[in-house]
Amino acid sequence: MKILIDSDVCLDVLVARVPFVIDSAKIFMAMESKIINGVITAESFTNIYYILRKQLGKQDAMNKLIKIRSISSIGPVLSSSIDKALHSDWSDFEDALQHQIALECNCKLIVTRNIKDYKLSLIDVFSPRDFVKYKLSKS
Numbered sequence: 001m002k003i004l005i006d007s008d009v010c011l012d013v014l015v016a017r018v019p020f021v022i023d024s025a026k027i028f029m030a031m032e033s034k035i036i037n038g039v040i041t042a043e044s045f046t047n048i049y050y051i052l053r054k055q056l057g058k059q060d061a062m063n064k065l066i067k068i069r070s071i072s073s074i075g076p077v078l079s080s081s082i083d084k085a086l087h088s089d090w091s092d093f094e095d096a097l098q099h100q101i102a103l104e105c106n107c108k109l110i111v112t113r114n115i116k117d118y119k120l121s122l123i124d125v126f127s128p129r130d131f132v133k134y135k136l137s138k139s
Contacts, residue, residue, distance in 0.1 A: 001036050001037065001108050001109075001135070002036075002037040002039060002073075002105065002106060002107050002108055003036055003037070003038060003039065003107055003108060003109050003110065003111055003131075004038075004039045004040075004041070004075060004098065004101065004102035004105065004107040004109070004110045004111070005027065005031075005038045005039065005040050005044075005072070005111050006044070006098060006110065006111060006112035006113070006114065007040075007041075007044040007047050007048050008112060008113045008114060009024045009027065009111055009112060009113065009128055010024075010040060010044065010048055010068060011048060011051060011052075012024035012025075012113075012128070013025050013028050013068075014048065014052060014064045014068070015051075015052070015055060015056075020113065020128065023127075023128035023129045023131075023132045024128045026128075026132045026136060027111060027128055027131065027132065027136065028068075028071065030136055031071045031072060032071045035136070036136070037073055038071065038072045038073065039072065039073045039074070039075045039101075039102070039105050039107055040068065040072045040073070040074065040075065041074070041075040041076075041077060041097075041098060041101050042074055042075065042076055042077050043077050043094075043097065043098075043101075044098075045065060045069075045074075048065065048068075049061055049062075049065055052064055052065070073105075075101040075102065075104075075105045075107075076101070077097070077101065078101075078104060080100075080104065081097060081100040081101050081104055082097065082100075084096075084100045085097040085099070085100045088100075088120070089120060090120055091117075092117055095114070095117045095118060098110065098112075099118065099120075099121055099122075099123075102123060103122060103123065107123065108123065108124070109123050109124040109125065109126055109131075109135070110123060110124070110125045110126070111125075111126050111127070111128055111131045112125060112126075112127070113127055113128065115127055
């Protein structure tokens with residue numbers, strides 16, 4: 001199953017955000033085991049690096065990005081994604097862009113802790129906890 005992983009879920013694992021790290025780490029373990037194909041957008045990589053570098057320093061940030069890159073696919077930011085997000089009815093451009101990338105990558109769903117921001121999504125949106133409970137446990 002191909003799913004888009006939002007940057008907040010990545011950061012839960014990379015900086016061990018309690019209590020969120022537990023469910024988010026299960027998703028990353030499923031990615032490592034190739035049970036799911038986790039897609040992380042190119043934009044998310046730059047955002048994650050920015051946050052990690054401030055907290056951990058450049059080298060540790062890069063090492064963590066290398067690790068998640070080794071188990072994930074990249075959702076490219078295409079001009080079509082940007083155009084559709086710009087002309088959408090979404091209130092938040094970043095979320096609209098994530099959604100468009102998920103659609104263009106043929107993701108079946110989006111995993112994020114910001115579910116309320118995805119009310120207009122054309123595909124299912126799950127919190128990490130609900131994804132682990134309702135989807136991952138059935139894989």
